[in-house]
Amino acid sequence: MRAIWCIFKKEIFQFFSAPASYGIIAVFLAVSGFFFYNITSYFAMQCIQAIQYQSSYNIPLPPMNVNQWVVRPFFHNLAILVIFLIPIITMRSYAAERNYGTSELLLTSPIRTAHLVYAKLASGFIIFIALIVLTFLFQIIIDIFTPSGLDWGPVWSGYLGLLLLGLAAIPVGQFISSLTKNQIVAAFMTFAVLLILWIVDWSTLFSSGILSKIVGYIGLSKHFSNFARGIIDTSDAIYFASVFVLSVFLTHQSVQSWRWRGA
Amino acid sequence: MIKAENVEKYYGKFKALDGITFEAERGEILGLLGPNGAGKTTTMRILTTYLPPSGGKLSVDGKDVVKDAIEVRKRIGYMPENPPLYVDMRVEKFLKFVGELRGLSGKKLKERLGYVREVCQIEEVWHNFISQLSKGYRQRVGLASALISDPPVIILDEPTIGLDPKQIRYTRELIKNLGGTHTVLLSTHILPEAEMTCDRVAIIDRGKIIAIGTPSELAEKIRKVNAVRVELSGPPNEVYKALLDLDGVSQVIPQERNGVYLVQFEPQWKTREQITKLAAEQNWHILELSPREASLEEVFLEIVAEEEHKKTDDETQIQKNIQRDDTVGE
Ligand SMILES: Nc1ncnc2c1ncn2[C@@H]1O[C@H](COP(=O)(O)OP(=O)(O)O)[C@@H](O)[C@H]1O
Ligand SMILES: [Mg+2]
Numbered sequence: 001m002r003a004i005w006c007i008f009k010k011e012i013f014q015f016f017s018a019p020a021s022y023g024i025i026a027v028f029l030a031v032s033g034f035f036f037y038n039i040t041s042y043f044a045m046q047c048i049q050a051i052q053y054q055s056s057y058n059i060p061l062p063p064m065n066v067n068q069w070v071v072r073p074f075f076h077n078l079a080i081l082v083i084f085l086i087p088i089i090t091m092r093s094y095a096a097e098r099n100y101g102t103s104e105l106l107l108t109s110p111i112r113t114a115h116l117v118y119a120k121l122a123s124g125f126i127i128f129i130a131l132i133v134l135t136f137l138f139q140i141i142i143d144i145f146t147p148s149g150l151d152w153g154p155v156w157s158g159y160l161g162l163l164l165l166g167l168a169a170i171p172v173g174q175f176i177s178s179l180t181k182n183q184i185v186a187a188f189m190t191f192a193v194l195l196i197l198w199i200v201d202w203s204t205l206f207s208s209g210i211l212s213k214i215v216g217y218i219g220l221s222k223h224f225s226n227f228a229r230g231i232i233d234t235s236d237a238i239y240f241a242s243v244f245v246l247s248v249f250l251t252h253q254s255v256q257s258w259r260w261r262g263a
Numbered sequence: 264m265i266k267a268e269n270v271e272k273y274y275g276k277f278k279a280l281d282g283i284t285f286e287a288e289r290g291e292i293l294g295l296l297g298p299n300g301a302g303k304t305t306t307m308r309i310l311t312t313y314l315p316p317s318g319g320k321l322s323v324d325g326k327d328v329v330k331d332a333i334e335v336r337k338r339i340g341y342m343p344e345n346p347p348l349y350v351d352m353r354v355e356k357f358l359k360f361v362g363e364l365r366g367l368s369g370k371k372l373k374e375r376l377g378y379v380r381e382v383c384q385i386e387e388v389w390h391n392f393i394s395q396l397s398k399g400y401r402q403r404v405g406l407a408s409a410l411i412s413d414p415p416v417i418i419l420d421e422p423t424i425g426l427d428p429k430q431i432r433y434t435r436e437l438i439k440n441l442g443g444t445h446t447v448l449l450s451t452h453i454l455p456e457a458e459m460t461c462d463r464v465a466i467i468d469r470g471k472i473i474a475i476g477t478p479s480e481l482a483e484k485i486r487k488v489n490a491v492r493v494e495l496s497g498p499p500n501e502v503y504k505a506l507l508d509l510d511g512v513s514q515v516i517p518q519e520r521n522g523v524y525l526v527q528f529e530p531q532w533k534t535r536e537q538i539t540k541l542a543a544e545q546n547w548h549i550l551e552l553s554p555r556e557a558s559l560e561e562v563f564l565e566i567v568a569e570e571e572h573k574k575t576d577d578e579t580q581i582q583k584n585i586q587r588d589d590t591v592g593e
Contacts, residue, residue: 002363002366003364006360006363006364007364009360010349010360013352013356014349014351014352017351018351100347100348100349100350101343101345101347102347102348102349103347104308104313104343104347105343105347105361105408106364107312107313108311108312108313108336108339108341109336109361109364109365110333110334110336110337110365110366111333111364112333259313259314259315260315
C-alpha cells in the first residue's frame with residue numbers, strides 16, 4: 001500500500017509539473033468548448049425555427065427536449081475526444097520508464113510488480129477524472145439557460161459512461177505503453193486500437209449472424225451510447241469491466257516480461 | 264553475505280555468463296574487474312533481481328534471488344551503470360521518492376536525506392532539476408539513491424565512470440569508508456581502482472571468473488620472475504658486485520635510490536637466504552629485503568593474455584586488444 005501511494009504521488013507530480021500537461025488540458029477544454037458551442041447554437045437555431053413555424057401555422061408543437069438535443073450529442077462528442085485524450089495521458093506511463101532506464105530503479109525496489117501497475121492505473125484515472133470534471137461546467141451552463149431546467153438523470157449516466165469508458169481505455173493505453181520504449185509509438189497504437197474498438201460495430205450495421213454479433217459486442221460505441229441515452233445496462237458494465245480486467249492482467253504480464261527480455 | 268554459485272545467463276543463444284562463482288563476506292568490498300562486455304553488469308543485474316539467471320544459485324544474506332526477490336531487494340542499494348533518474352524532478356524530490364519507495368518516512372527519511380546530501384557532496388545542486396545536472400553530479404545523485412535507505416549490501420556498477428579525477432578520488436574514498444559496515448560489490452574496468460578500493464578482486468572475462476583473491480594474492484599468483492628489492496649497509500659498489508656474484512642471479516638493477524637494487528634470479532635458487540648469509544659474512548646490515556610486488560595490472564594482463572592463448576579467434580583478439588588499451592590508461 002505504501003509503495004502504491006508513493007508511486008501514485010510521483011505519477012501525479014510528474015503529470016502536473018510538466019508544462020505540456022497544461023497544454024493538453026487547454027486543448028481539451030477548447031475543443032470540448034467548441035463542441036458545446038456548436039451543439040447549443042444549433043439547438044438555439046432549431047428552437048427559433050420551431051417558434052417561427054409555430055407562429056406562422058399556429059400549430060402547437062411538443063416542447064424541444066434539451067437532453068435529446070444538447071446533452072446526448074455533447075456526450076458523444078466528449079467520448080470521441082476522450083479517445084484522443086487517453087493515448088496522450090497513457091503514452092508515457094511505462095514507455096518513458098523504460099526509455100530513461102528508471103524501470104531498473106523500480107524493478108529493483110522492494111515493491112511488487114502488481115503494486116506498480118495499480119499505482120499507474122490509479123494515477124491515470126485521477127488525471128482522467130480531473131479532466132472530465134472540468135466539462136461539468138458546460139452542464140451547469142445548460143442547466144442555467146434552460147427554463148425548465150435540465151433532466152439530470154441522463155447527465156449522470158452520461159458521466160458514468162465516460163467514467164467506464166476511461167476505466168476500460170486507460171488500462172488498454174497503459175498496456176500498449178508497456179510494450180514499447182517509444183512514447184509516440186505507444187500513443188499512436190493506443191489511438192488506433194481505441195478507434196478501431198469505437199467504430200468496429202459499424203461494420204455489423206447491415207449484417208447478421210454470430211460473427212457480427214460478436215464484433216458488435218466488442219465495439220465500444222454501442223455500449224457507451226446506452227449510457228449517453230441514460231440507459232444503464234449491466235451487460236454494458238460487464239463489457240467495460242472485462243476490458244479493464246484483461247488489460248490490467250496483460251499489463252502485469254508485460255511488465256514482468258521486461259525482466260526476461262532484459263530491458 | 265553475497266553468494267553466487269555457478270551462475271549462467273543466456274541472452275537468446277548468446278552465453279553472457281558461463282558459471283560464475285564468488286562470495287563476499289559481510290563488510291567486505293569485492294571488486295568485479297574485467298574488460299567491457301565481460302559480464303559485470305549482467306552479474307549485477309541478476310544479483311539485484313532485475314534479470315533472472317538462466318542457471319545457478321544466488322543469495323544475499325541467505326535469501327534466494329529468485330524465490331525471495333523482495334527480501335533481497337530490501338537489502339540491496341544499487342547504482343546501475345547509467346544511474347536511473349527522473350530528470351523532471353529536483354534532486355531533493357527524487358531522493359525523497361526513492362527513500363519512500365524503500366520504506367523510509369518521517370524523521371528517519373529526513374536524517375538519511377541529510378546524510379546522503381553531505382556525504383555525496385550534492386548540497387549545491389540539492390534544489391536543481393536533475394535535467395540540469397552534469398554527468399558527475401548525476402552519478403553522485405545515483406550513488407545517493409543507492410545509499411539512501413542504508414542497506415547492508417551496496418552494489419555499484421562502474422561508480423567512477425564519467426567523473427573528473429578529483430571526484431574519482433573522493434568517490435573511491437567514500438566507497439572505502441562504506442566497507443566494514445556494508446558489504447560492497449563494485450565493478451570496474453580500471454585496474455588501479457580495483458587495487459585501491461577493494462579488499463578482494465574477482466577478475467572476470469567473457470562471462471567467467473578467471474581469478475579471485477586479494478590484490479596481493481593475485482599478484483602472488485603470477486610472480487614468475489622472482490625478484491627481491493635489497494638494500495644493504497655496505498659500500499654500494501661492493502654490494503653490487505657481491506650480489507651479482509651470488510648463485511642463480513641473472514641481473515642486478517639499481518633502483519631509484521642509491522644503494523637499493525632489484526635482484527632478479529632463477530626460481531630454483533634460494534637467493535634470499537644467500538643474501539642474508541652474505542650480509543652476515545660481510546657484517547652488513549640488511550636495510551631492506553622484500554619480494555617485489557607485481558601490480559594488479561600485470562596480473563590482469565597476464566591472466567587475460569593466458570586465456571587468450573587458448574582462443575584463436577582473430578576477431579575477439581582484436582577486440583580485446585582495443586579494450587585492453589582502454590583499460591591501461593585511466
Ligand atoms: N540485453 C542484452 N541482450 C543481449 N546481449 C546482451 C544484453 N546485455 C548484455 N549483453 C551482452 O552480454 C555481454 C556482457 O555484457 P555486460 O554484462 O554488459 O558486460 P560488462 O558490464 O562487463 O561490460 C556482452 O557481450 C553484451 O553484449
Ligand atoms: Mg557494464
